[in-house]
Amino acid sequence: MNFFQDKGFQIVDFNQSADIYVINTCTVTQEADRKSKQMIRKAVRQNKKSKIIVTGCYAQSDYEDLQKIEGINLIAGNGEKNSILQQLEKINRHDTVIRVNPAKYLKKYDSNLKNRSSSLRARAWLKIQDGCNRFCAYCKVPYVRGPARSRPVKDVLEEVSDLSSNGVKEVVLMGINLGTYGRDIDKGEVNLAKLISLISNFKGIKRIRLSSIELIDIDAELLDTFKRCSKFCHHLHIPLQSGDDKILNLMNRPYDTSFFYQKISLIKETIPDIAITTDIMVGFPNEDNNSFSKTINFVRKICFAKIHVFQYSNRKECLADLLPNKVDNRIKKERSKMLQRLSKELSYDFQNKFLNSTAKILVEDEIKDKEGRIYSRGVTDNYIKVIIPDFVGKKGEIVNVKLNQISSNYVVSSVQISR
Template structure:
């Protein structure tokens, strides 16, 4: 039985795609082994969103080639899409497969085993590159199942390489999404995460459906199941009243939204080609917090964009400080060749980037602690994810608070009603008491 090992870098979509590829290899008779073990095939699903992820991708590829020089080494994914020649030049790399051909990797590997010919597949991704439905055949030891509803982005934010790596927006057909959701629920999953590269654009390329309608269909078609839906990141301009009302009115849609901000400076937002203003973002977040009590609101924030001066960062800091945001993902700007921002001279140093990042991380910790404290004394609907000890379990509330509670029965994979009693301020771990 041939052995295959995987290493995945980058976003949740990459991780989902790797899991799908794994299932295909297992079905074809391959044994999955740890990446540190000797294998016949090494598959590295790369990430190119920053120069750091590019460097990590190359490092992992070289490590695989050294591990077993006679193995097939396949570099796939986003770096393979935009820097195919560079990866193909790495000693020991046999296959370079961009995102358009990633779904065909099993056939490509099998062809290499027959012909022993190095190949590069990195042609541009077009709108007709359809998303094929996935067949989930067996449950994994997890409570959360992921469904990729779309791929691609055509917003072309000036700093972002993703449209070049992922191509234009392509939505999975609604009947295929519904089939995948139903498969996961029938296998026992209790939470379905809808994800993609630009989830709020779902349906814009196929017509007669949008994200809100898709949510309604999922709820209608699966009413017999006890489950919940969690949305991944959704851009400010795509988070409309209908989606907000659905979250407010349905106990099956998690009170948790990830709404990228990137900057609180109107000047920088314009330079980023973000198409909304500071005021737009502020009004949206305040509306979400007002309409959905207890909602968790996460935001992506970038520091060190080439035109970001001290006053721009101050605007960002003040906006975040004033808004009811509960989680922050802080990123330092990374120059990506081929993007518009790559040609803009920078007004800030690496030291300034680091200082701004650290300042926001401290603010993020404070805001998260305040959110947790505001939820103490309330009852949370916890999806129990793992057993910590013979008497201790942990899981997540729908509004993304990790809670630990005690019980003498096994709760893993089930919903539990828990009162949030207290919190360890050093770890942000909430202790709860079971009520059901």
């Protein structure tokens, strides 16, 4: 958190003993809740004299549960992150103070989180949006992050300028619902398409990537921007969640498989080398063998370049919690494994299409193997992870390579042919 550093605090590794621990929690699944609690307990054990602050989505939604954990001094909701330092000064080590307001009152984007230039890599994450208005039946996000809010354009461009001056070459735009960017500010004058064009004007920035986008937010203007903007990375992460229309409907997702297929086909026609990756949720209530088979078949039909697989977990705020026919945990695990295997197969097929072709790689860092051989490491714009043997590139350098083979550790090994 920048404001701690600005006040002279030194940031240390979480495993070290510290005076203050800040645990920024997630609550997207039950597993995330469990891990959040595990981290808090670890911090309490590491230094019994430290002050412990818990913030983020789990603090926002389950502060009553957190109160039961001994040793927490401040539980700060998502709207209270800015005031953590002021609160901290007032709190005694034996207090537990709760500062949580309902997320629905979060009306404006909170610009307090920025990249720290000293820790920047060739690629930087740039948050431009928060919150969501959609209420998918399984998702807690709208309850804990509040309504969709866009970061002011000026603020975004100032940070892009900072990043560019600090050597960042690729920005990854991130948010909860990126496609809704701009709708809530300045009468919707600058939407995501326009923001991408504005960012592309920065000479130092060579690549612009999106972290994730909902399919229904990709309209003709945005698709045209993807095609025309030479800096736009040919990679879209578009959550599908299920390949069965019955399940999509129960999930309250705003499309069916026919719409999804048609739109993805259009994107692929427009940008033929694009990598489309996705999220699939397994074990949503009422997902029977037939539903899951439909998902497998649909995933194969789309040929995603990679799949992130999630297992459904009950969230008490969400509509899906009320649905009958919950799926057994063992079945969820089996389905998850099957999809992970399929993801590997599809990733291989996607990379295989580009073997023996040339590509531009943004060099991010270098690694050594057991024998001491050096490799530069980077990614193509369509997110194929590449290592270049016996080559030490500069961080942020873009090099032309020939994609030679798919290796087990790193996806594709390659040989540099020119800078």
